Amino acid sequence: VHMLEALLSGLYGLTAGFQHLAADWRSVVMLFVGGLLLYLGIKKDCEPLLLVPIGFGCILVNLPLADLMGAEGFLRTIYEAGIATELFPLLIFIGIGAMTDFGPLLANPSTFLLGAAGQFGIFITVILALFLGFSQLDAVAIGVIGACDGPTAIYVSSKFAPHLLPAVSVAAYSYMALVPIIQPPIMRFMTTSREKQIAMKFTAKPVSATTKMLFPLVITILGGLIAPQGLPLLGTIMLGNLMKESGVVARLTKASENEIANVVTLLLGISIGGTMSAAAFIRTETLIILALGFLAICLDTVCGVGFGKLLSLLSGGKVNPLIGAAGISAFPMAARVVQREGNRYNKKSYLLMHAMGANAGGQVGSVIAAAVMLSVLAGMGIIG
């Protein structure tokens, strides 16, 4: 009889997890959220490299009793090592720099302005978030979703508003994947049919190897002096780019854009997923952040296309304002969207390279925007 009782209570122990789960509906909801992210990544091909580890991390952390984000949990260990230290986004940035060709931007420096205009949504959203009662640091972390750049958003929010990290990073990555859906309606609405059809001249001006090598150096030094708070972001992306353009460290360049970026993406994804515990994620704040982030990206597009219209006017109609939409940093999705839209209205219109210039400008622009915000906050004495 004793044997039977011991066996029964042993078997009963196996049901403890189910009982905990049944008692906590929020964890059940989060399991579905994790499942949804997996579905988007696997079935819908939305940023699978990120959403698969994030979704799975989310499921892991919401299974009761295992406590993988607890003091001894392995997700906590990865998180503390790479996200709390801001190391993961910076390592990813070296890879992004190694993959980015600033050639189209340097061939057409005016597109850099579009990359700057594409960041205005960030600032408008910060103001809006302040207005809605978020603290200054929280507002900056929310606005930076408008950078449309995962690592930048993670870097800024993990440093200054870690409690918002799960919502901010999920918003940044999902909206990045949704750029081809979010942008076209705004682009169509904002441009006249004559503007949509403008075919731009091909840019053939070759950029010298020296210019391409000087660019990352000059930007690093100038950016570092103006906005020292953002130097980790700017410096890592430019290090990667200098390695690529110098051509003398092919092994390091390859490792940065492949092995390192891949390993870090996995660790980053799973630990971001690990931050998505029910208590941290199921709050009204999350919904507001998702909405504000969406707005930030829409506003970026509006400002980018609006500035494109201005450039079009100033150039006497040589610039197609649609390329302004590529001023956000979702690289190279936004540039592809521009090529597709331009081609829809004029088959002889090839905007890809012009859009790539604006897009590379947006990549740097979003980092500079984040850096400027951080340095302004430092100047105001809000952060150390």
Add this chain to the structure above:
Amino acid sequence: MGVEVAAPMPGVVIQIAVSEGESVQEDDTLIVLEAMKMEVPIVAPAAGTVKEIRIKEQDKVGTNQVLLLIA
């Protein structure tokens, strides 16, 4: 003299949709380039006959490189 059709961007020729001697209408797809992992159809700037094709599939082309002639 014919019209030169040049590559608007660097890329790889993944498809040649016409053959020499074929007549084409304006906006017909002549060649498909792959650039930045995106397929870009290069169309006829005007109606005419394909005179000479200067590239083959899988060729890498640079901006402004002449791809074919239409007369």
